[in-house]
Amino acid sequence: MTQAYTTQRGHGQGSLRAGSGPGRLRNWWRREGMWRRGIVLALLAVVLGLAMVLHGHIPNTVGNLGSLLETFLPWLGLGIPLLLLCALLRRSATALVALVLPAFAWVSLFGGQITDKSGTGGNLTVLTHNVDADNPDPAGTARDIVASGADVVALEELTGKALPTYRAGLSATYPYHTVQGTVGLWSKRPLADARPVDIKIGWVRALRATVTAADGRKIAVYVAHMPSVRVYVDKGFTVHQRDGSAQALGEAIAADPVRQVVLLGDLNGTMNDRSLAPLTSQLRSAQGAAGDGFGFSWPTGFPMARIDQILVKGIDPVRAWVLPATGSDHRPVAATVKI
Secondary structure, rough: OOOOOOOOOOOOOOOOOOOOHHHHHHHHHHHHHHOOOOOHHHHHHHHHHHHHOOOOHOOOOOOOHHHHHHHHHHHHHHHHHHHHHHHHOOOOHHHHHHOHHHHHHHHOOOOOOOOHHHHOOOOOEEEEEEEEOOOOOHHHHHHHHHHHHOOOOEOOOOOOOOHHHHHHHHHOOOOOEEOOOOEEEEOOOEEEEEEEEOOOOOOOOOEEEEOOOOOOOOOEEEEOOOOOEEEEEEEEEEEEHHHHHHHHHHHHHHHOOOOOEEEEOOOOOOOHHHHHHHHHHOEEHHHHHHHHOOOOOOOOOOEEEOEEEEEEOOOEEEEEEOOOOOOOOOOEEEEEOOO
């Protein structure tokens, strides 16, 4: 039989039962414990948030870790629902509060990219596509490019074996074209002043040409295929050659006397990567200004990054999108602009 002791205060108000006192204490401790639990989860949430907020301060001195993180920066957001689930299972109020930081950081950085910013109008559609040197169906890829309706087309990773196929497949629609090294430009509008651009890699992977718009205006169009990057366990993110090429290309564009510029190509880097600052500091992304979503273009099967870019200067992007997969390991990207 449980004894109960009652203390009287005033007219018997307020009572404490000996049997229930420890239970209430335990319940109170459990409630208080939700702030004490999940400290590690809270710390992980803070680190995740700081990595997003301060990504530009993460050094590249060791394995180019900063650029590697920035290449896949949007994907850090996947850590938020994972930590949220862990916090709920752990019943940790501390971890839930800490998750406000990465959630706010992700929305601040990428919230604008998940909305549709495309408009209507425009008078020139451009397309860029790394067609892949190992593309098993260049003829099919050429047909897909023609079906896109683009006015100006840039192709990267052209090979001597596949080039005649692309020329044959595109010539009827695009009467003007130039090929410099492994990059090419096809256009419905007249081309002039076509020449290679030295991006400091020892062979030609960039070109510059002048496109005459329908109203007679001259547009400088650059096509570039930046050196490839790789991730190695012992070396980290190998981007030095690409970064040097970005610097050289940025200098060439800055010195161009034509003020309306379009850069098309596989830059092997995203707009978040600080190492592409020689380009991103003077040109803006058509996808960022007029796209719908992130516009990931590589790899084809499960795109994880947008490394194929359409950048403009002195031109207003109206709409930007990613096209369906071809026989390449990259997806084509296109944009309509207003000259």
